[in-house]
Amino acid sequence: xxxxxxxxxxxxxxxxxxxxxxxxxxxxxxxxxxxxxxxxxxxxxxxxxxxxxxxxxxxxxxxxxxxxxxxxxxxxxxxxxxxxx
Amino acid sequence: xxxxxxxxxxxxxxxxxxxxxxxxxxxxxxxxxxxxxxxxxxxxxxxxxxxxxxxxxxxxxxxxxxxxxxxxxxxxxxxxxxxxxxxxxxxxxxxxxxxxxxxxxxxxxxxxxxxxxxxxxxxxxxxxxxxxxxxxxxxxxxxxxxxxxxxxxxxxxxxxxx
Amino acid sequence: xxxxxxxxxxxxxxxxxxxxxxxxxxxxxxxxxxxxxxxxxxxxxxxxxxxxxxxxxxxxxxxxxxxxxxxxxxxxxxxxxxxxxxxxxxxxxxxxxxxxxxxxxxxxxxxxxx
Numbered sequence: 633x634x635x636x637x638x639x640x641x642x643x644x645x646x647x648x649x650x651x652x653x654x655x656x657x658x659x660x661x662x663x664x665x666x667x668x669x670x671x672x673x674x675x676x677x678x679x680x681x682x683x684x685x686x687x688x689x690x691x692x693x694x695x696x697x698x699x700x701x702x703x704x705x706x707x708x709x710x711x712x713x714x715x716x717x
Numbered sequence: 718x719x720x721x722x723x724x725x726x727x728x729x730x731x732x733x734x735x736x737x738x739x740x741x742x743x744x745x746x747x748x749x750x751x752x753x754x755x756x757x758x759x760x761x762x763x764x765x766x767x768x769x770x771x772x773x774x775x776x777x778x779x780x781x782x783x784x785x786x787x788x789x790x791x792x793x794x795x796x797x798x799x800x801x802x803x804x805x806x807x808x809x810x811x812x813x814x815x816x817x818x819x820x821x822x823x824x825x826x827x828x829x830x831x832x833x834x835x836x837x838x839x840x841x842x843x844x845x846x847x848x849x850x851x852x853x854x855x856x857x858x859x860x861x862x863x864x865x866x867x868x869x870x871x872x873x874x875x876x877x878x879x
Numbered sequence: 880x881x882x883x884x885x886x887x888x889x890x891x892x893x894x895x896x897x898x899x900x901x902x903x904x905x906x907x908x909x910x911x912x913x914x915x916x917x918x919x920x921x922x923x924x925x926x927x928x929x930x931x932x933x934x935x936x937x938x939x940x941x942x943x944x945x946x947x948x949x950x951x952x953x954x955x956x957x958x959x960x961x962x963x964x965x966x967x968x969x970x971x972x973x974x975x976x977x978x979x980x981x982x983x984x985x986x987x988x989x990x991x992x993x
Contacts, residue, residue, distance in 0.1 A: 633886050637893045647900035651912075659909040659966035666958055667903060667916045670951065674896060674924045677931050677944065681889065686940025689931075693947045696954070703958040710965035737942040793895055793922050796915050800902040809911055810978035813985070832956035833921065838914045840963045843985075850910045850963065854978045 634682050641678065645671055662706045669699025723766045724755050765822045768878065777877045784873060785830055792835040799852070810854050811840060814847045814863050818871060823878035830870050837866055885934040892926030895919050908974035909966055917959040924951055 648671065651664040673692045680688035732747035733739055739747075768774055799806060818824050828839040828847065836852040849866060856862060902915025928948040935941035973980055 644900035689943040707961035707965040813981040829956040
């Protein structure tokens with residue numbers, strides 16, 4: 633059952649990759665990057681349920697924080713402001 | 718001083734949750750680390766958190782959370798319907814909605830709630846006005862738009878924050 | 880019993896994730912995509928993490944899954960708001976089938992006033 637979940641999430645990631653490659657404007661690509669960051673958190677969670685170990689969840693928390701900061705930095709870049717503002 | 722105490726409680730609970738099956742050693746280290754963190758983040762912590770020392774507000778906040786989750790689930794079925802439907806039934810646009818909330822934190826929570834509820838996404842905020850991207854505009858009347866989008870959260874946020 | 884409920888939560892969460900990604904492909908412009916993707920993927924990943932909480936119970940791993948779910952629930956709308964604001968400020972237009980754009984009207988009014 634967990635294998636089916638892995639395959640479905642992988643299909644979702646490929647959809648995001650399609651949008652990153654094709655997306656006509658820069659914001660489209662940034663949205664896809666943001667969404668893919670959250671999907672990777674889901675991947676870490678599925679690994680932890682498959683192996684029964686909890687240290688994958690440490691990776692999940694860290695990844696969630698870093699992906700949030702990265703998205704905010706991209707959004708500031710889009711607005712044309714400098715980072716120390 | 719009250720502000721610092723609230724800050725200490727929040728940090729300490731977060732530390733205990735991170736080191737969940739905790740013993741005496743963890744609790745002592747947590748108290749020390751929370752004190753250091755208060756010194757470092759003194760200006761970043763929102764002043765309004767002091768209000769949560771009142772247990773009635775905490776109770777309303779938990780009720781608000783349950784209420785929000787109910788709307789998030791409705792929103793997801795709405796999105797699923799629009800995405801799967803072959804003809805894409807959308808009439809998108811940006812509308813302007815005026816809020817009567819005064820507190821900064823209540824406004825932030827309202828903007829986050831708007832993003833998670835059916836068919837709306839907050840784009841910008843100028844003064845008292847929210848600019849909201851709505852995926853299916855079916856009325857032009859500003860008062861009606863206000864009722865549909867934000868009235869369902871405003872009465873509850875007023876109990877939590879004001 | 881509890882095991883089956885946990886797997887059910889994970890499966891439903893994954894299906895919501897997949898629907899969000901489908902919205903990312905099918906909808907026409909950046910704002911619509913942001914809407915569909917943010918809502919569905921946030922709830923989907925939170926449901927996966929909640930399923931893991933049900934599986935592990937009140938152990939070290941279960942509590943961490945809850946913290947991660949709460950964190951995503953609070954930060955993902957903020958990120959979506961920042962991206963939407965950024966793309967509107969830098970001048971990316973709405974889809975041509977859009978009904979109205981009050982923000983654009985108010986901005987151009989302000990420019991004329993000055």
